[in-house]
Amino acid sequence: MAALRNLAASFCKPTSLLSRTASVLSVSARYNIVRCMSTGKYEYLLVEKKGAKENVGLITLNRPKALNALCDGLMVELADVLDDFDKDEGIGCLVLTGSTRAFAAGADIKEMQDRTFQDVAGKNFLSAWSRLAANKKPVIAAVNGHALGGGCEIAMMCDIIYAGEKAKFGQPEILLGTIPGAGGTQRLPRVVGKSLAMELVLTGTSISAADALNAGLVSKVYPVDTVVDEAIKTAEKISSNSKMIVAMCKEAVNRSYENTLQEGLLFEKKIFYGTFATNDRKEGMTAFTEKRKANFTDS
Numbered sequence: 001m002a003a004l005r006n007l008a009a010s011f012c013k014p015t016s017l018l019s020r021t022a023s024v025l026s027v028s029a030r031y032n033i034v035r036c037m038s039t040g041k042y043e044y045l046l047v048e049k050k051g052a053k054e055n056v057g058l059i060t061l062n063r064p065k066a067l068n069a070l071c072d073g074l075m076v077e078l079a080d081v082l083d084d085f086d087k088d089e090g091i092g093c094l095v096l097t098g099s100t101r102a103f104a105a106g107a108d109i110k111e112m113q114d115r116t117f118q119d120v121a122g123k124n125f126l127s128a129w130s131r132l133a134a135n136k137k138p139v140i141a142a143v144n145g146h147a148l149g150g151g152c153e154i155a156m157m158c159d160i161i162y163a164g165e166k167a168k169f170g171q172p173e174i175l176l177g178t179i180p181g182a183g184g185t186q187r188l189p190r191v192v193g194k195s196l197a198m199e200l201v202l203t204g205t206s207i208s209a210a211d212a213l214n215a216g217l218v219s220k221v222y223p224v225d226t227v228v229d230e231a232i233k234t235a236e237k238i239s240s241n242s243k244m245i246v247a248m249c250k251e252a253v254n255r256s257y258e259n260t261l262q263e264g265l266l267f268e269k270k271i272f273y274g275t276f277a278t279n280d281r282k283e284g285m286t287a288f289t290e291k292r293k294a295n296f297t298d299s
């Protein structure tokens, strides 16, 4: 109960509520999303703190009737929750999950079907989606069921993907007469290679969790009912490290996708040197030599 009260309080802080309302209103206005924020509850998400130290933020996509289709309102709420968790100093890592049947079946086709070129290009459709990829704190996707189209793309925006045994990954946009718009033609080939990515985006077929593991799209596969708990366990391990050093490490790995190897190695070295300006680097090495557990202060 105390945890719930804390969570509610953190989401109801006047500044947080104001900024959340402002960001929702600005994006909502562009897409004519009519939604009541006055209750402080999310319409499309469940948000909890997990782990023995409540240092893991669990975000559950909660639009079951539409298989968690990623409508504009849901993506705005997701961006909003990410902002809140980013500001929360007690949270070190996030887990993003859906239902047993679907992580997410893609962008909301019914919402998209009547949009024109002017609507999508002029109003910068999918702009709220990039918030997840830009998150400073690590995010683990715990995927069960369908992760299709935008569902596969938001899983790929996460830093680690754990899959339940029955998960399915695919980019079926071609079957709708369009192409992926949130990274399916860009992130996917970098992860699974050109041949498999081409096959998936050009045929619209999906692959199993086992094949996704083989291809390197996911790092681990678990029984369906344990994947979220396993993700939380890993998130707790990450959260027990220095948040500052974790963010630096995440940024260094992400640079490997953007840079040449030489530029990446240079960037890594600079970040590595940078850790020597922190108290946590000093504490980590001191704790090792004193044979005790490090007590990081995120400074």
Ligand SMILES: CC(C)=CC(=O)SCCNC(=O)CCNC(=O)[C@H](O)C(C)(C)COP(=O)(O)OP(=O)(O)OC[C@H]1O[C@@H](n2cnc3c(N)ncnc32)[C@H](O)[C@@H]1OP(=O)(O)O
Binding pocket: 065, 066, 067, 069, 070, 105, 106, 107, 108, 109, 110, 111, 146, 148, 149, 150, 151, 153, 172, 173, 176, 179, 180, 181, 182
């Ligand atoms: C990000 C960008 C730029 C693009 C995209 O993501 S485009 C979307 C890509 N995704 C897809 O094309 C997948 C669409 N969904 C399906 O193919 C199927 O729903 C399924 C294979 C995931 C599951 O099939 P199943 O027979 O088990 O279930 P359904 O009866 O088809 O679905 C249940 C319920 O959910 C609604 N639904 C499912 N996916 C979406 C979606 N992407 N957008 C909107 N609504 C979706 C589906 O219509 C049905 O609801 P109703 O019974 O009320 O119609």
